[in-house]
Amino acid sequence: MTTRTYAGHATALRHWPGGPGRALLVHCSLAHSGAWKGVAAHLAETHDCRAFDLPGHGRSGPWDRRGVYQDTVCAQMREMIAEWEAPVDLIGHSFGATAALRVAATAPELVRRLVLIEPVFFTVAYQADPAFREAQMQETSEVEEGFRTGDYRRAAIAFLSDWGGGQPWESLTAEQQEGFTEQMKLVEAVFVTNNGDPDGMLAGGLVARLQAPTLLIDGGASPEASHRIVAALDALIPDTHLVTVPGAGHMVPITHADTVGPLVTDFLT
Incomplete structure (x- = not known):
């Protein structure tokens, strides 16, 4: 590289x-x-x-x-x-x-x-x-709640559950969990x-x-x-x-x- x-x-x-x-x-x-x-x-x-x-x-x-x-x-x-x-x-x-x-x-x-x-x-x-948007807006997701409260670990767990590769959070190393938690601030930014x-x-x-x-x-x-x-x-x-x-x-x-x-x-x- x-x-x-x-x-x-x-x-x-x-x-x-x-x-x-x-x-x-x-x-x-x-x-x-x-x-x-x-x-x-x-x-x-x-x-x-x-x-x-x-x-x-x-x-x-x-x-x-x-x-x-x-x-x-x-x-x-x-x-x-x-x-x-x-x-x-x-x-x-x-x-x-x-x-x-x-x-x-x-x-x-x-x-x-x-x-x-x-x-x-x-x-x-x-x-x-538009009805799909309305339905989505009525549901406060775990990811959004994590962002709202500043709990990026909670947001990471929920985000990877829906949008990850299927690997359970518990199977990740502590270093991987820490890295994903920190990077959720970038997910919030997009x-x-x-x-x-x-x-x-x-x-x-x-x-x-x-x-x-x-x-x-x-x-x-x-x-x-x-x-x-x-x-x-x-x-x-x-x-x-x-x-x-x-x-x-x-x-x-x-x-x-x-x-x-x-x-x-x-x-x-």
């Missing part, structure tokens, strides 16, 4: 050589760029793959808590892509997919094709079905964009005019919100292909890399 500065942040970069295509992969909250190892292995013959650790994750520097977290990540991505030679194929998972969608919508010249795996852009699901409309992507019709062909992937055993989000994007984006991986949960690109990898490779070639 190497470290460079993007958008003013020390950023750890990972590289899987290949070619001739170029793919930038953006990981989910609480993970790091190594999470893409399995998918990148399937892309080796067709793509040179790069990934980076989000601020406050992996070996990247901490987030300075200035401004909006997703704004910082998108600024990093734009700099990386422009430096690398645009356009590239952009692949994102969970929060990483929300940032990938935003970059593709606001800077279409940077993105050739787009892969969104379980994007947590709740706003698009709420727009498609709520504003996961549940908002940055750059007016929806209100301004940017997503509805998205130019990049888009592959949407979710897991058959994922939370209901995941299915609603990809369904809403499938209906909104002009050129899409939606695939549900049977039996998979939210961490599908890690737990089912041998299914996701070929799907992504076929779509990008």
